[in-house]
Amino acid sequence: MKLSIKSLAIASLAVAVTGCAVNPQTGQNEMSKTATYGLGAAAACGIVGALTHGGKGARNSALACGALGAGVGAYMDYQEKLLREKLANSQVQVQRVGDQIKLVMPENITFATGSATLGSGAVKTLGDVAGVLAQYADTTMVVAGHTDSTGSQALNQSLSERRAAAVASVLQQRGVAAARIRSVGYASSQPVADNGTAEGRARNRRVEIAIDPIKQ
Incomplete structure (x- = not known):
């Protein structure tokens, strides 16, 4: 509203x-x-x-x-609340650091191995996310694709970029202005776990959406 x-x-x-x-x-x-x-x-x-x-x-x-009280923090607080409600039954992690909200989408709920085509479940989840982001227009977001270290750097770079672009495209199709979104691929350069284990590699294969307020 x-x-x-x-x-x-x-x-x-x-x-x-x-x-x-x-x-x-x-x-x-x-x-x-x-x-x-x-x-x-x-x-x-x-x-x-x-x-x-x-x-x-x-x-x-x-x-x-x-x-909730005037200010940027309150504006982001309410978005965080809505996003947590929308994503409660998904495997998407909602993280908050300062005024930034970060959504972490693991590969197993977004893409098949080696693919940049979103599954139907992921598209529905992103539609729920987009509904909140379109409602609160005074934010920008960076959609970042990440891979594990398996395979060549060139292949991982391309895959991470295509996955980030696929997520950004769904957000745009669901009403989030393209000017608010930037997509980027980081390949395996920003791991969050040990690439030496299967569990660690699975955690590293992810797409993150970082949502930041437009501060005046």
């Missing part, structure tokens, strides 16, 4: 009205501190975002900013 300036104003007014309480000492209607904070956060995030980025910048302010 992308909020327009008009809908944001209506939502803010609703918060203001429902957040009032009667002061027992004065008998006057006063806005609670909680409502004041929520209204200020939602209005600040939404209106400033709209002014700097147009309609897109008026994004999910009432939820991401009003409910």
Whole structure:
């Protein structure tokens, strides 16, 4: 749900009205501190975002900013929450470091050995991911392909690039703007486990999606 300036104003007014309480000492209607904070956060995030980025910048302010607290961290917090919910029954790992969210997709749920063609299950999973990423437009992402050390460097480099491009293509097809996505292949240069074991090689064969906020 992308909020327009008009809908944001209506939502803010609703918060203001429902957040009032009667002061027992004065008998006057006063806005609670909680409502004041929520209204200020939602209005600040939404209106400033709209002014700097147009309609897109008026994004999910009432939820991401009003409910969770204004700022980049809150914006990413809510996306992380949604992604974890969407991916709860998958083998995709959701990692968080600072303001970055990283999705790690192992080869066994994405590609057949030596192939850059996504399986139907992986396409569905990426569709769920894309639904969240398209909703929260103030981020960029790097899709990175990784292989194990088996085979030639040239073959692994090409395979990692084609796999990253395949994942990026599905995200674009499901509504994520191409300008927000960069795909890259690292072959076997960034292992996360020992290539000397079968288990380690399996962990190294992966695609990662690093999601970063656009900071103003």
